[in-house]
Amino acid sequence: MSPNMRIENGEAKAHARIGWFRSVSNVSHAFAIQSFAAELAAAAGKDHKDYILDLIGPARIVDVPAQVKDFWDYGENPADLPHRHRPAA
Secondary structure, three states: OOOOOOOOOOOOOOOOOHHHHOOOOHHHHHHHHHHHHHHHHHHHOOOHHHHHHHHHOOOOOOOHHHHHOOOOOOOOOHHHOOHHHOOOO
16 A cells, blocks of 8 residues: 555445444454454465454463352342342352
């Protein structure tokens, strides 16, 4: 690309409902992130997929009930709360 390039985007009617993307600009954001990661991978001389997996890190299993059992209610006694607010066993 030339450093003196100007790019404009005129207003255009959307051909798909934006809500289908499930988030604000999710598809275009993901494209931008993946494109940038591909450029980083190319600069590092690595495969794009392997580079992304290295960025993500090792697989993790999160045991939410075990991690939140002591502070889920911020000090309230679960027995004093309605049934729907009690923590999972």
